[in-house]
Amino acid sequence: MTEPLAPHRPASVAHPDHDTDAEPRLRPRRGSTEEAASAATPPAGAPDEVAHHDADDDRPSRGSGLRWWKEVGLVLAFYAVYSVVRNTQGSAVVSEARALRNALRVIRWEKAVGLYHEERIQDAFLGWDGFIELWNLFYGTFHFFVTIFALVWLFRRFPDRYRRWRNTLAATTALALIGFATYPLMPPRLLPASWGYVDTLRAYGSLWSFDSGTMSKLSNQYAAMPSLHFAWATWCTLVLVPALSTRWAKAAAIAYPFFTLFAIVVTANHFVLDAVGGVVVLGLGAVIGFTVAARLERRAARRPDGRPAGGPSVATTVVN
Numbered sequence: 001m002t003e004p005l006a007p008h009r010p011a012s013v014a015h016p017d018h019d020t021d022a023e024p025r026l027r028p029r030r031g032s033t034e035e036a037a038s039a040a041t042p043p044a045g046a047p048d049e050v051a052h053h054d055a056d057d058d059r060p061s062r063g064s065g066l067r068w069w070k071e072v073g074l075v076l077a078f079y080a081v082y083s084v085v086r087n088t089q090g091s092a093v094v095s096e097a098r099a100l101r102n103a104l105r106v107i108r109w110e111k112a113v114g115l116y117h118e119e120r121i122q123d124a125f126l127g128w129d130g131f132i133e134l135w136n137l138f139y140g141t142f143h144f145f146v147t148i149f150a151l152v153w154l155f156r157r158f159p160d161r162y163r164r165w166r167n168t169l170a171a172t173t174a175l176a177l178i179g180f181a182t183y184p185l186m187p188p189r190l191l192p193a194s195w196g197y198v199d200t201l202r203a204y205g206s207l208w209s210f211d212s213g214t215m216s217k218l219s220n221q222y223a224a225m226p227s228l229h230f231a232w233a234t235w236c237t238l239v240l241v242p243a244l245s246t247r248w249a250k251a252a253a254i255a256y257p258f259f260t261l262f263a264i265v266v267t268a269n270h271f272v273l274d275a276v277g278g279v280v281v282l283g284l285g286a287v288i289g290f291t292v293a294a295r296l297e298r299r300a301a302r303r304p305d306g307r308p309a310g311g312p313s314v315a316t317t318v319v320n
Contacts, residue, residue, distance in 0.1 A: 172285030226277030
């Protein structure tokens with residue numbers, strides 16, 4: 001009877017209990033596995049360049065939760081409500097005597113602190129027809145177009161800052177409505193002629209006028225304190241200057257509120273103290289806007305799926 005053959009063992013496989021003459025395998029250098037994993041995994045908060053080839057795109061990211069059509073709808077709805085509330089008590093129903101008393105009170109305050117120079121400033125330029133017409137146009141258009149430009153540009157280029165400053169603009173405008181309702185103020189152009197002011201829109205004309213039938217009945221011409229023209233102009237400066245790269249652009253953005261101040265004075269639509277009131281409501285609006293935005297960001301960060309409000313999950317973003 002023959003002895004059974006021992007099972008054949010490949011020479012390349014070492015017995016666990018014995019040394020072999022086979023060439024030992026190279027053991028990975030300590031830490032190399034971790035380094036490779038670290039290189040393959042992007043750091044927390046870094047853009048997913050593998051999943052998204054458009055990481056450098058200027059448009060708001062999908063995870064930001066911002067949608068342009070939602071923002072347009074919000075802005076239009078808010079401005080519609082603002083316009084209705086602002087003009088619900090139009091000039092036809094607001095007490096003219098009360099508005100005049102408040103205007104005389106503002107003049108006394110300005111004289112007390114040396115700010116009352118509005119009539120002198122306007123009188124210095126009344127002989128320049130084209131110049132006055134230019135500032136009528138500036139007053140009636142720039143506060144819309146520049147503000148819209150700043151809001152859209154912020155949305156597209158800096159979505160991380162957008163919510164804070166959008167909320168600030170909305171809160172500022174809402175606070176101004178409180179001022180319009182509680183402190184109706186006759187602007188200088190509507191004061192009795194003895195005060196020396198000229199209604200430049202009526203005397204020189206522009207693309208629009210308060211004297212048109214619908215405008216005169218619906219518009220609250222005593223909604224002067226605070227000056228939203230100046231508040232919005234200052235908001236635009238705060239939004240644009242940190243993001244602009246060229247000196248001339250920064251200079252233009254910084255100069256814009258000063259141009260606006262000159263426009264509201266030379267057209268006799270506001271007192272200087274109205275501009276001060278605009279700065280006050282802007283400051284309060286910033287406190288409200290930044291606080292609300294910070295709370296929403298903290299709430300989004302606490303979500304269990306790791307998503308900001310309205311955005312896809314982190315896991316979905318990476319897989320897709």
